[in-house]
Amino acid sequence: MKAKVIVGAIVVVIGLVLGAMNFMESNVEYADFSVAEQSHKKVQVKGEWMKEEATNFDVQKVKFSFFMKDESNRVVKVVLDGAKPNNFELASSVVAKGKFTNGEFHASEVLTKCPSKYEGSSETVKKTL
Amino acid sequence: MELLGTIGSVIIKVAFAAALAAVFFYYRSFKGNSDRALFYARNCYHLATLSLITAASVFLYLILTHQFQFTYVWEYSSTDLSLPLLISTFYAGQEGSFTLWALYTSFIGIFLMLYTSRRDYESATMSVYSLILSFLLLMLVVKNPFTLIWDSFPADLVKTGAIPGGLQNVVILDAVKGVWAQFPSQGKGLNPLLQNYWMVIHPQILFIGFSSMAVPYTLAVAAMMKRDYHSWIRIATPWAVFGSMVLGTGIILGGYWAYETLGWGGFWGWDPVENSSLIPWLLCVASIHSALNQRKTGGFVRTNIVFSLLTFVTVLYSTFLTRSGVLGDTSVHSFVDPGMWVYWLLLGCLAVFIGIGFGLFAFRVKEMPRVPVKHSYFSREFALFLGAFTLSFVALFVAIGTSSPIITSIAKGKASAVEIAYYVHTNLPLGIVICLLSGLGQLLWWRQSNAGSFTRSLMVPVTLSLVITGIVYGVLGSEEFLILLFTFCAAFSLIANVKVGYSVFAGNPKFVGGSIAHVGIAIMCLGFVTSSRYDSKATLALERGRPTESMGYRLTYLGYKELDSERYAFNVEVHHGGVTKTVAPIMRFNSQDNSTIRHPDVINFLSRDFYVSPVTVESGGETAVSHTLVRGRPVAIGDLTVTFNEFEFTDEHRAAMAEGKEFFISADLLVQEGKSSRQLKLLMRNSAAGSDFVPATYASKDGKQYQFAMTRMMPSQEDPSQSAVAVDVTLPHDPAVHQKEDTLIIEASIKPMINLVWAGTVTLVIGFLLTILRRVDEARRQGDKIQASE
Numbered sequence: 001m002k003a004k005v006i007v008g009a010i011v012v013v014i015g016l017v018l019g020a021m022n023f024m025e026s027n028v029e030y031a032d033f034s035v036a037e038q039s040h041k042k043v044q045v046k047g048e049w050m051k052e053e054a055t056n057f058d059v060q061k062v063k064f065s066f067f068m069k070d071e072s073n074r075v076v077k078v079v080l081d082g083a084k085p086n087n088f089e090l091a092s093s094v095v096a097k098g099k100f101t102n103g104e105f106h107a108s109e110v111l112t113k114c115p116s117k118y119e120g121s122s123e124t125v126k127k128t129l
Numbered sequence: 130m131e132l133l134g135t136i137g138s139v140i141i142k143v144a145f146a147a148a149l150a151a152v153f154f155y156y157r158s159f160k161g162n163s164d165r166a167l168f169y170a171r172n173c174y175h176l177a178t179l180s181l182i183t184a185a186s187v188f189l190y191l192i193l194t195h196q197f198q199f200t201y202v203w204e205y206s207s208t209d210l211s212l213p214l215l216i217s218t219f220y221a222g223q224e225g226s227f228t229l230w231a232l233y234t235s236f237i238g239i240f241l242m243l244y245t246s247r248r249d250y251e252s253a254t255m256s257v258y259s260l261i262l263s264f265l266l267l268m269l270v271v272k273n274p275f276t277l278i279w280d281s282f283p284a285d286l287v288k289t290g291a292i293p294g295g296l297q298n299v300v301i302l303d304a305v306k307g308v309w310a311q312f313p314s315q316g317k318g319l320n321p322l323l324q325n326y327w328m329v330i331h332p333q334i335l336f337i338g339f340s341s342m343a344v345p346y347t348l349a350v351a352a353m354m355k356r357d358y359h360s361w362i363r364i365a366t367p368w369a370v371f372g373s374m375v376l377g378t379g380i381i382l383g384g385y386w387a388y389e390t391l392g393w394g395g396f397w398g399w400d401p402v403e404n405s406s407l408i409p410w411l412l413c414v415a416s417i418h419s420a421l422n423q424r425k426t427g428g429f430v431r432t433n434i435v436f437s438l439l440t441f442v443t444v445l446y447s448t449f450l451t452r453s454g455v456l457g458d459t460s461v462h463s464f465v466d467p468g469m470w471v472y473w474l475l476l477g478c479l480a481v482f483i484g485i486g487f488g489l490f491a492f493r494v495k496e497m498p499r500v501p502v503k504h505s506y507f508s509r510e511f512a513l514f515l516g517a518f519t520l521s522f523v524a525l526f527v528a529i530g531t532s533s534p535i536i537t538s539i540a541k542g543k544a545s546a547v548e549i550a551y552y553v554h555t556n557l558p559l560g561i562v563i564c565l566l567s568g569l570g571q572l573l574w575w576r577q578s579n580a581g582s583f584t585r586s587l588m589v590p591v592t593l594s595l596v597i598t599g600i601v602y603g604v605l606g607s608e609e610f611l612i613l614l615f616t617f618c619a620a621f622s623l624i625a626n627v628k629v630g631y632s633v634f635a636g637n638p639k640f641v642g643g644s645i646a647h648v649g650i651a652i653m654c655l656g657f658v659t660s661s662r663y664d665s666k667a668t669l670a671l672e673r674g675r676p677t678e679s680m681g682y683r684l685t686y687l688g689y690k691e692l693d694s695e696r697y698a699f700n701v702e703v704h705h706g707g708v709t710k711t712v713a714p715i716m717r718f719n720s721q722d723n724s725t726i727r728h729p730d731v732i733n734f735l736s737r738d739f740y741v742s743p744v745t746v747e748s749g750g751e752t753a754v755s756h757t758l759v760r761g762r763p764v765a766i767g768d769l770t771v772t773f774n775e776f777e778f779t780d781e782h783r784a785a786m787a788e789g790k791e792f793f794i795s796a797d798l799l800v801q802e803g804k805s806s807r808q809l810k811l812l813m814r815n816s817a818a819g820s821d822f823v824p825a826t827y828a829s830k831d832g833k834q835y836q837f838a839m840t841r842m843m844p845s846q847e848d849p850s851q852s853a854v855a856v857d858v859t860l861p862h863d864p865a866v867h868q869k870e871d872t873l874i875i876e877a878s879i880k881p882m883i884n885l886v887w888a889g890t891v892t893l894v895i896g897f898l899l900t901i902l903r904r905v906d907e908a909r910r911q912g913d914k915i916q917a918s919e
Contacts, residue, residue, distance in 0.1 A: 015522060019529065022555055023551060027548075125278065
C-alpha cells in the first residue's frame with residue numbers, strides 16, 4: 001500500500017513538473033523590437049500599425065508586410081505568414097508573435113485589438129436614432 | 130412598453146426573493162423535518178420559476194417587437210434579422226445568456242424536486258439548488274436586462290426643453306421639468322459571425338448542459354448534510370450522465386460550428402471559451418467513472434464527493450474566466466468588460482459555492498466511511514481509478530492553460546496566453562493513458578480477471594490495433610512516436626470495447642451503453658489523429674479561369690457572386706479523381722469599418738474533407754498606384770505629368786471652420802498632357818463627423834479616365850517647399866494590354882477521415898443515452914425500495 005502511494009505520488013509530481021515546464025515554454029514573452037533582435041527567441045511585440053507606411057501583400061508567397069511601431073517607438077517591418085489579419089484597419093493596436101531576423105520581424109501570428117464594434121458606444125447610439 | 134420593462138425588472142426581483150425564500154424554507158424543512166416549511170418551500174420555488182418564465186417572456190416579447198428603447202434589444206438585434214435569429218438574440222449578450230441559464234436551471238430544478246422528493250432527498254437538495262438559482266437571479270438583478278437606453282446613454286439621449294417637431298421615438302420623462310429622450314429606431318444588430326443556424330441551437334444545448342452540472346454538486350452537498358455517503362451516488366449518477374451527454378453534445382456542436390462556418394480551420398482551437406466548457410465536462414465524466422467504483426466496492430467516498438463538487442465549481446470558475454473580462458483580449462472571442470459589479474459577483478459566487486461545498490467537506494471528512502479497497506493491478510476498479518484521475522489531470526492542465534493570462538499577469542505583470550502546443554504536449558500522453566485504460570478496464574470487467582484468461586483476451590485487440598496502426602503509418606506516412614502510440618491505444622480501445630460490447634449485448638442489451646460510449650471516444654480519438662495530424666495544407670493564388678494543381682486536386686476559380694450588399698460567394702471548382710465539385714467560400718466585406726469576415730466551405734468526401742477557406746481577393750485590372758508628390762516636382766503618371774503646386778485653404782473655408790461647419794482644404798495639382806495643361810483640385814472634406822478625401826477624375830483628351838484619390842496631406846511647417854501630398858492614381862483601363870484576371874487567395878486543406886470525429890460523437894451520445902436509461906431505471910428501483918420501507 002505504502003509503495004503504491006509513493007509510486008503514485010512520484011508519477012503525479014513528475015507529471016506536474018513536466019506540465020509546468022511546458023507551461024513556461026509555451027508562454028511567449030512580451031518584448032519590444034530591440035529585445036527581440038538580441039534574443040532571437042519567439043516573442044510577442046505590442047505596438048501600432050504605421051498607417052502612413054506602405055503595406056504589401058505578396059500573392060505568390062502569401063506574406064503580408066507592414067510597418068509597426070513598438071512601445072519604445074521603434075519602427076520595424078513586420079512580415080506575416082499569411083494574409084492581412086481580420087479587422088486590421090480597425091485595430092487600435094496589434095500584437096505580433098514571432099522572431100526577429102535580418103532586420104525584419106517575421107510573425108507567425110498577428111492579433112488585432114479592436115475597439116469592438118459590438119460594444120455599446122454613444123457614437124453608434126446617435127447614428128441609429 | 131417602458132412599463133413592461135419595469136414590470137419585467139420587478140418580476141426578476143420577485144423571482145430572486147422567492148428563490149431566497151425557497152432556500153430558507155427548504156433549509157427549515159431539512160432541519161425541522163417540517164411539512165409546513167416544505168409546503169412553503171415548494172411554493173416559493175414554483176413562484177421563482179413562474180416569475181422567471183414571465184420575465185423571460187416579457188424580454189422575448191420586447192425583442193420580437195423591436196423595442197429599441199431597451200439597451201439590450203438595441204445592442205444585439207435589429208429589424209432585418211430572420212425570426213430564428215431574432216429569437217437567438219435573446220442570449221447574444223451577457224444579461225440574456227444569464228437569463229437563459231437561470232431559466233434552464235429553474236426548469237431542471239422542477240424535475241429535480243420531483244425526483245428527489247421520491248427519494249427523501251428533497252429538502253437538503255433543493256435548499257442548495259435554490260441557492261444556486263438565487264445567485265443566477267442576483268446576477269440579473271445587478272445586470273438588469275430591462276435597462277432603458279436613455280439610462281445607458283443619458284448624455285446622448287436625454288434632453289431638456291422644447292421637443293423639436295418631426296422627431297420620432299420621443300419619450301417624455303418629466304413633463305414638469307420638460308425632460309425628454311429620443312430612442313433609436315434601429316438596433317445595432319447581431320454580430321455577423323453569429324448569424325447562422327448554429328447560433329440558434331448551440332448556446333441552448335450548452336446552457337442546458339451548464340445548468341445540469343449543478344445537480345451533482347447539489348446532491349453531493351445534500352449527501353453531506355444528510356450524512357449519507359452511499360445511496361446518493363445512485364441518485365446522482367443519472368444526472369451526471371445526462372449532464373455529460375448534453376454538455377458533450379454542446380461542446381462538439383460548438384466545434385463543428387467553428388469548423389464549418391467560423392473558419393478556424395479545425396474543430397478545436399483550445400480557445401478559453403471552448404476550454405471552459407471542456408473542464409467541467411472532463412470532471413463530470415471522471416465522477417461517473419469513480420462513482421462506478423463506489424457502487425462496486427463502497428470505497429472512494431471522498432473522491433466522489435470531491436469530483437461532484439468540482440464539476441460545478443469549475444462551471445463557476447469557467448464562467449468567471451469568460452464573463453468577468455479577466456482574460457482581456459488574449460482570445461479570439463471578444464469579451465466585453467462587464468463592469469466591476471459583475472466581476473465581484475462572479476468571484477463572490479465562486480467563493481460561496483467553494484466555501485459551502487469544501488467547507489462542509491472539511492467538517493465531515495473525518496466521519497466519512499473509509500472502506501479499505503483491495504488493490505489489485507489487474508482489476509477493473511484500479512483501471513477506473515486511474516482513468517478518473519487521468520481525466521481530472523487533463524482537466525487540471527486545461528484549466529492551468531486557460532488561466533494562463535491570470536497566472537502570467539500575477540507572476541510577470543503582463544497577461545499572455547499559452548500557445549496551442551501546450552495543450553497538445555500535456556494532453557497527448559494523458560490521452561494515450563485514457564485510451565489504454567478504457568480498453569483494458571472494459572476487458573478486465575468482462576473477464577473476471579485471472580492473469581491467464583486476461584492475457585488471452587488481449588490477443589485479438591492488440592493484434593488488430595497493431596494492424597490499424599500499421600495501416601495509418603503506411604497510408605498516411607510517418608509521424609512522431611507518441612502519435613503512433615496514441616493511434617495504437619485508440620485502436621486498441623475501439624476493438625476491446627467493440628468486443629466487450631458485443632458480449633454484453635448478447636447478455637443484457639441494457640448494459641451496453643458504457644461500451645458504446647467508449648467506442649465513440651475511441652473513434653473520435655482516431656479521427657483527431659488522422660484529421661489534424663495527417664492533414665495537408667496549402668495556400669494558393671487562383672487566377673480566375675486558370676486551373677491550379679495542388680495536393681492532387683485541380684482548382685479553378687470561376688468568379689464571384691454577390692449575395693447581398695456585403696457578402697460575396699467565391700466559386701471554386703474542385704476536380705479530383707474524375708469527380709468535379711464546386712465550393713463557394715464566402716467573404717463579407719463591411720464597408721463601414723473595412724473589416725472582412727471569412728466563411729470557409731467544405732467538400733465532404735467519405736474518407737476526407739476538402740476544406741477551403743478564403744483569404745483575400747486581389748483585383749486584377751485596375752490597380753491604384755501610390756505616388757508621393759513633393760511641391761513643384763513633376764512626376765510622370767501614365768501619359769500625364771503631374772505637379773503638386775500648393776495647399777489651398779481659403780478664408781471662406783477658414784470662416785466655416787471657425788463656425789464649426791463643414792469646410793474643405795484642397796491640394797492643387799497641375800496636370801500636363803502633351804502641350805496642354807489643366808488644374809486639378811483634390812479636396813479634403815472636414816466636418817464634425819471627421820474628415821475624408823473626395824476622389825477626383827481626370828479625363829484625358831482621348832477620353833481615358835484617370836482616378837485621383839488623395840490619401841494624405843503632408844504640409845511642412847519649417848520648409849513649405851517640402852510640403853507634399855500622397856495620391857493614389859488608378860490608370861485607365863487599356864484593352865491592348867493583357868488584362869490580369871482577379872486572383873483569389875485561398876487556404877486549402879485536406880482533413881483525412883474527419884468523419885470519424887463526427888461518427889464518434891454520435892456513437893458517444895448514443896452510449897450516454899443508453900447509460901441514462903439504465904441508471905434511471907436503477908435509481909427508480911432504489912426509490913421504490915425506499916418508499917416501500919417507509
